[in-house]
Each structure stands twice: as structure tokens, then as C-alpha cells.
Amino acid sequence: xxxxxxxxxxxxxxxxxxxxxxxxxxxxxxxxxxxxxxxxxxxxxxxxxxxxxxxxxxxxxxxxxxxxxxxxxxxxxxxxxxxxxxxxxxxxxxxxxxxxxxxxxxxxxxxxxxxxxxxxxxxxxxxxxxxxxxxxxxxxxxxxxxxxxxxxxxxxxxxxxxxxxxxxxxxxxxxxxxxxxxxxxxxxxxxxxxxxxxxxxxxxxxxxxxxxxxxxxxxxxxxxxxxxxxxxxxxxxxxxxxxxxxxxxxxxxxxxxxxxxxxxxxxxxxxxxxxxxxxxxxxxxxxxxxxxxxxxxxxxxxxxxxxxxxxxxxxxxxxxxxxxxxxxxxxxxxxxxxxxxxxxxxxxxxxxxxxxxxxxxxxxxxxxxxxxxxxxxxxxxxxxxxxxxxxxxxxxxxxxxxxxxxxxxxxxxxxxxxxxxxxxxxxxxxxxxxxxx
Numbered sequence: 001x002x003x004x005x006x007x008x009x010x011x012x013x014x015x016x017x018x019x020x021x022x023x024x025x026x027x028x029x030x031x032x033x034x035x036x037x038x039x040x041x042x043x044x045x046x047x048x049x050x051x052x053x054x055x056x057x058x059x060x061x062x063x064x065x066x067x068x069x070x071x072x073x074x075x076x077x078x079x080x081x082x083x084x085x086x087x088x089x090x091x092x093x094x095x096x097x098x099x100x101x102x103x104x105x106x107x108x109x110x111x112x113x114x115x116x117x118x119x120x121x122x123x124x125x126x127x128x129x130x131x132x133x134x135x136x137x138x139x140x141x142x143x144x145x146x147x148x149x150x151x152x153x154x155x156x157x158x159x160x161x162x163x164x165x166x167x168x169x170x171x172x173x174x175x176x177x178x179x180x181x182x183x184x185x186x187x188x189x190x191x192x193x194x195x196x197x198x199x200x201x202x203x204x205x206x207x208x209x210x211x212x213x214x215x216x217x218x219x220x221x222x223x224x225x226x227x228x229x230x231x232x233x234x235x236x237x238x239x240x241x242x243x244x245x246x247x248x249x250x251x252x253x254x255x256x257x258x259x260x261x262x263x264x265x266x267x268x269x270x271x272x273x274x275x276x277x278x279x280x281x282x283x284x285x286x287x288x289x290x291x292x293x294x295x296x297x298x299x300x301x302x303x304x305x306x307x308x309x310x311x312x313x314x315x316x317x318x319x320x321x322x323x324x325x326x327x328x329x330x331x332x333x334x335x336x337x338x339x340x341x342x343x344x345x346x347x348x349x350x351x352x353x354x355x356x357x358x359x360x361x362x363x364x365x366x367x368x369x370x371x372x373x374x375x376x377x378x379x380x381x382x383x384x385x386x387x388x389x390x391x392x393x394x395x396x397x398x399x400x401x402x403x404x405x406x407x408x409x410x411x412x413x414x415x416x417x418x419x420x421x422x423x424x425x426x427x428x429x430x431x432x433x434x435x436x437x
Contacts, residue, residue: 042250042251043250043252043255043258043259045249045250046246046247046249046250046255046256046259046260046263047259047262047263047266048263049246049249049263050088050239050243050246050259050260050262050263050264050267051190051263051266051267054084054236054237054238054239054263054264054267055190055193055266055267055270058232058235058236058238059193059196059197059236059270059271059274060193060196060197060200060274060288060289060290060291060303060307061232061235061236061288061289061290062077062232062233062236062271062274062275062278062290063274063275063278063279063282063286063288063290063293064232064286064287064288064290065228065229065232065233065275065288066229066275066276066278066279066286067279067282067283067284067285067286068222068225068228068229068232069221069222069225069226069228069229069230070218070219070220070221070222070225071218071219071220071221071279072220072221072222072226072229073229073233073275073279074272074275074276076226076229076230076233077233077268077271077272077275078268079410079414080230080233080234080236080237081237081264081265081267081268082407083383083384083407083410083411083414084237084240084264084383085260085261085264085265086388086407086411087240087383087384087387087388087411088240088243088260088264088387089256089257089260089261090387090388090390090391091106091109091240091243091244091387091390091391092243092244092247092253092256092257092260093391093395094109094112094113094387094390094391094394095109095244095247097112097394097395098112103244104244105241105244105245106122106126106240106241106244106382106386107119107122107123107126109122109244109386109387109390110122110123110386110390112390112394113389113390113393113394114389114390114393118390121381121386122382122386125377125378125381125382125386126241126382127322127325128374128377128378129238129241129374129378129379129382130318130321130322130325131318131322131353131357132374132378133314133318133374134314134315134318134319134322134357135356135357135360135361135364136374137311137312137314137315137318138162138165138166138311138315138357138358138360138361139162139360139361139364140289140307140308140311141161141165141308141311141312141315142158142159142161142162142164142165142361143158143161144304144305144307144308145161145165145308146158146161147304148301148304148305148308158362159361159362162358162361162362163358163362165312165315166354166355166357166358166361167354168312169312169315169316169319169354170350170351170354172316173316173319173320173323173350173353173354174346174347174350174351176320177346188309188310188313189310189313189314192306192307192309192310192313193306193307193310195302195303195306196289196291196302196303196306196307196310197270197273197274199291199294199299199300199302199303200274200277200278200290200291200294200303201273201274201277202299203294203295203299203300204277204278204280204281204282204290204293204294205277205280205281207281207294207295208280208281208282216280216281216282216283216285217283217284218279218280218283218284219284226417227376227417227418227420227421227422227424227425228422228425228426230380230414230417230418230422231375231376231379231380231418231419231422231423231425231426232288232375234375234376234379234380234383234384234415234418234422235374235375235378235379236267236271237264237267237379237383238375238378238379238382238383240382240383240387241382243260274290278290278293281293289303289307291303291304291307315357319350319353319354319357320350322353323346323349323350323353326349326353327345327346327349330345330349332345332346332349364430373423373426373427373430375422375426376418376419376420376422376423376425376426377419377423380415380416380418380419380422381415381419383415384411384412384414384415384418384419385412385415385416385419388408388411388412388415389412392408
């Protein structure tokens with residue numbers, strides 16, 4: 001049995017990316033007069049997209065982040081929220097660096113700011129995020145099914161469930177080129193997350209009060225666990241690599257700063273609603289995902305079922321996004337090679353993608369350390385480092401108030417700490433897991 005650590009980025013990120021891009025393409029054809037081809041999306045549309053992109057299974061990993069760093073996690077969570085808001089606004093500002101032009105995506109910003117090295121770094125982090133997350137989700141889904149059906153006639157090992165789920169998610173991957181039904185999948189995932197959070201908020205404190213004899217230890221601060229806690233919290237704010245597409249769909253781009261602020265504020269409220277009761281109920285023993293700390297019963301089973309549904313809907317979204325990136329890279333184009341060969345090439349690429357995901361899920365079934373590694377490498381870089389560095393490089397240091405420069409410096413320091421030391425802790429955890437076997 002593995003100690004699973006959920007992250008903090010949500011699977012709807014890739015879904016919103018492609019659904020929004022399709023909407024934008026349609027709006028360009030209809031509303032040609034719109035500057036930079038902006039869509040007709042409202043403030044509420046952008047707000048909903050941000051919440052769907054950011055809030056996900058990472059919510060259920062935050063009590064464990066508090067157990068790793070202590071009550072200091074409250075301060076870290078507030079700082080991460082403020083930094084994520086600033087980063088989201090700074091990132092979109094970079095899109096309009098050149099007068100009369102709009103850069104297309106995250107990778108284009110990296111190239112405009114730092115040339116090809118910037119493009120390479122942002123591309124690696126972006127693709128690692130798109131490929132690493134579905135592998136982690138496959139581990140979680142297969143482990144949940146192994147636990148839920150243990151002792152029944154449907155009891156199977158975790159590797160077999162990984163293969164079964166891999167075959168299952170391959171159906172929509174091959175059947176749909178861009179997963180146009182992505183918005184519905186995102187909505188289902190959000191509802192599943194809310195249901196799991198509701199169970200934890202109610203049952204966690206009830207379990208705590210029902211066992212007064214149980215010693216629950218809380219810490220004010222655990223400095224040794226600070227980097228890991230920061231990496232986990234940073235993961236919960238992931239998804240900003242899709243912000244350019246969400247902003248592109250806005251009819252009034254000036255509303256973006258308010259939409260991202262409101263969306264991330266909603267997410268952090270949900271995070272506090274889960275993290276504080278979960279840590280208060282279980283202290284140092286809070287597991288990730290937190291429903292593993294709940295007593296056996298209907299509540300725990302319901303949480304595991306809805307989160308399994310959640311991640312199964314997530315895997316095709318991320319895997320499709322990764323496949324589309326690779327297909328564009330190798331020029332799988334119907335106009336160039338025809339519909340039949342394009343379909344066969346697409347099917348081969350996506351089948352190979354799922355096979356690799358299954359191999360990772362089978363041979364690296366250590367959700368906690370693997371997730372921490374992806375969170376530290378990807379999200380600390382994508383959320384805290386790249387947007388701020390690119391904005392400073394493009395617009396310079398002059399004409400910025402001193403408090404803004406100080407905040408940028410703090411963001412970069414925390415991003416580096418989470419990225420470097422969080423990665424080191426995650427690698428140590430992976431090594432420990434392998435040695436334990």
C-alpha cells in the first residue's frame with residue numbers, strides 16, 4: 001500500500017486549453033473585427049475556467065502539507081495565493097509585450113524573453129506537467145480500485161488495474177481528436193472534488209471528537225518539511241500554463257485581472273476549508289489524500305469512488321494534450337498525409353503514450369514522492385519562477401515600486417527553494433521507497 005500524495009493541479013487544465021482554443025477559432029471566423037481574435041467569453045466564463053483549471057485533487061493533499069510543515073502552512077498558503085494571483089496577471093501582461101501583437105502561449109513568452117533557452121525550459125516544464133500528471137492519476141486510480149475491491153471476487157493487483165484503466169482511457173483518446181466534450185468532463189471532475197471535500201470537512205472533525213483518547217500532535221512550524229510543503233501547495237495552484245488560452249476567450253481582456261483574482265480566491269477558500277479541519281483532526285498523522293485518514297465506512301468509500309471518477313476523467317484530458325503537442329511537433333497533418341494515415345499516426349502516438357503511462361504507474365507506484373517531484377519541478381517553475389522572470393526581463397526593473405520588486409524577489413526565492421529542495425526531498429523519498437523493496 002502506498003502513501004499517496006495528491007497534487008495540486010487539476011486535470012481540467014488541458015481540457016480548458018483545447019476547448020477554449022476551439023471556441024476562439026470559431027469566434028475569429030465570425031467576429032473578425034475583434035482585436036487579436038479575442039472570443040466572446042464573459043467575466044463569469046473566465047472565472048469558471050480558472051477555478052476548473054486550478055482546483056482539483058490537490059485540495060485533498062493540503063492537510064498532509066500542513067502535517068509536513070506545521071501551522072506555518074497557513075502562511076505559505078496565503079503567500080502562494082498572492083504569488084499565484086500576481087503571476088497570473090504578470091503572465092498575461094507578457095503576451096502583449098510587442099505593440100500590436102499578441103504572443104500565443106506560455107512557450108512563446110519564454111522564447112520572447114530569453115530566446116531559445118527560454119523556449120526550451122518552458123517547453124520541458126510544460127510537457128513534463130502534461131505527461132507526469134496523468135501517470136500520477138493512473139497510479140491513484142489503480143490503487144483506489146485495488147483497495148476498494150480487496151477481499152471481493154473483483155480483487156486485482158494494482159498493476160493489473162493500471163493496465164485496465166489504461167485500456168479504458170485509450171478509447172476516448174483515439175475516438176476523439178481534441179476531446180470536444182472537455183467542458184462536461186471538467187464539470188464532472190469539479191463536482192467529484194466538491195463531494196470529496198464535503199465528506200472530509202464533515203467526517204474529519206466528527207472522527208476527531210469521537211476519539212478523545214487519541215493523541216493528535218500539531219506543530220507550529222517544521223522547518224525541515226518547509227520545502228516539501230511549499231512544493232505541494234505550489235502544485236495546488238498549478239494550471240497557469242493554460243491562462244493565455246482562457247484570457248484569449250475573454251471579450252473584454254481588461255477583466256482578466258479580476259477574473260483570475262476571483263477564481264484563485266475561490267480556490268484558496270476551498271483549500272482552507274479542507275486543510276485546516278483535516279490537519280486539526282489528524283495532526284502529524286494526516287495522510288494524502290486526506291480520505292486515507294478517515295475511518296473505514298461509507299464516507300471513505302464515497303470519497304475514494306468520486307476521486308477515482310475524477311482522475312479517470314482527468315487522464316484522457318492530459319494525455320490528449322500531450323499527444324496533440326507531440327503530433328504538432330512531428331507534423332501529423334491531415335492535409336499533408338491524408339485522413340487515414342493521420343488517424344493511424346494519431347492512434348499510434350496515443351497508444352504509445354498510454355503504454356508509457358501504464359509502465360510508469362506499474363514500476364513507480366509511489367504516488368507521494370513522484371507527485372512531490374512533479375510538483376517541485378513543474379509547478380514551482382511554472383507558477384513562481386517563469387512568469388515573474390519573463391515579466392522582469394521584458395519590462396525591466398524601472399518604474400516599478402519598491403514593494404513590487406520586494407514581492408517579486410520573495411516569490412523567486414520561495415520558487416527556488418520549493419523547486420530545488422522540494423525536488424531533493426522527493427528524490428530521496430523515491431530512493432527510500434525503492435530501497436524498502
